[in-house]
Amino acid sequence: MEKLGIAITGSGSAVPETSMDNQALSELVETSDEWISTRTGIRQRRLALPTESLTTLATAASSQAIAAAGIKPTDLDLILLATSTPDDLFGTACRIQAQLGATKAVAFDLTAACSGFVFGLVTAAQYIRTGVYQNVLLIGADILSRWVDWQDRRTCVLFGDGAGAVVLQANDSDRLLGFALKSDGTQNHYLNLNYQASPQELIPGTQITQGTFQPITMNGKEVYRFAAQKVPEIIDKALFQANLSVDQIDWLLLHQANQRILDTVAQRLNIPEHKVISNLANYGNTSAASIPLALDEAVRQGKIKPNDIIATSGFGAGLTWGAAIFQWGR
Incomplete structure (x- = not known):
């Protein structure tokens, strides 16, 4: 009998070693530990070093989750990466798949910003409930320090970098209730990380735009x-x-x-x-x-x-x- 329920059987996480507390942040912008902690509850945040990437953090978190679930990377059927800050705009899930040696897993990115993990959880559940896949790795990872304006004190005090992962497996009883x-x-305009470009004329009469993403x-x-x-x-x-x-x-x-x-x-x-x-x-x-x-x-x-x-x-x-x-x- 096919198992069509799901269980979350293992978790893992990874954060950069470097942390920056509110005191240090107050040297960058006009703010204070008291101001930040009373309004947000945040006292420090982790920041990814140039040597660290979304791939390295996500892979470390994933390895822990796979071990905690008691399976091997080669048991994975699917890898879902919820992120808004990929190492590559074409997607980063495949890089993680390669690093893990999860040779049988199909891998793709999913973007829903801060809702990404919950959206990913529901997405993973559909694959398991329909009997398509048995073992799914779901990762939530972001390096927001890449896209923060460190002169904007309304936003730079809020964000940090990190990765977390869970393994979902087919199960007799369904644990997603x-x-x-x-x-x-x-309401999209209230929170953005927008692409901004200037027009360029390739040949007379043909214009394109080229640019980059602007801070949050x-x-x-x-x-x-x-x-x-x-x-x-x-x-x-x-x-x-x-x-x-x-x-x-x-x-x-x-x-x-x-x-x-x-x-x-x-x-x-x-x-x-x-x-x-x-x-x-x-x-x-x-x-x-x-x-x-x-x-x-x-x-x-x-x-x-x-x-x-x-x-x-x-x-x-x-x-x-x-x-x-x-x-x-x-």
Whole structure:
């Protein structure tokens, strides 16, 4: 009998060695540790060295997840890389596939900014539930320091670099209990990493554009308002689909954007503080990496135990947002 349920059987994470605390940041722009930590909860962030790449971080996180799941790289059928900051615009998942030696796996990138990991989780689940693939590696990884304007104090204090990964496997019982995904492109302009180009005339009468991507721009107030309203709603939707009530949740694992957002969402859902997973003080906002990074840390600390029910939600550029309710382990 074919196994058409899914289980998340292993996790891993990797961050650059170099960290920059708020004090050091205040030498770059006019800000202070007090200002940053009271408004965001962030105290430091990791920054990728020139010798580090998205591929190296993602491969390190993936190796841990594969080992934790008790499988070999050659057992993988599919590798999904959720990222907005690839090493190569044509995609970076194949580079990771080669580094891991996952010779049987098909690999591709998926972009949904800070919602990427949750969107990837749901995407991976479809392949397993339809019986197409049995073993899927899902990676969330971003090197946002590449695309931050280090003179813009509204954004440069927020972001950090990192990678997290999980292995999903076909299972007798389905451990993905419910999910919901949403997009609203009418609010796209609140958070962008835009391509900007100047026209060039190739030959008379034929123009093209060439340029590069411009640093992150964000309307912090609007993004905060969006998250505070939409995230509790979508978690409610996913809980309804899972036929669970809020008090049955063991852990609330949100995209680590801002401690105020975490607190507000938990309050609106009536989830007590001790159930809220937060590690953004050490890493800042690592975009697609934030959920798997926090998940792996909590698993390795022994906080998250097998069969614990986790409500997770990603939200960000697009604007996109989504939630998933899953049980940890087989």
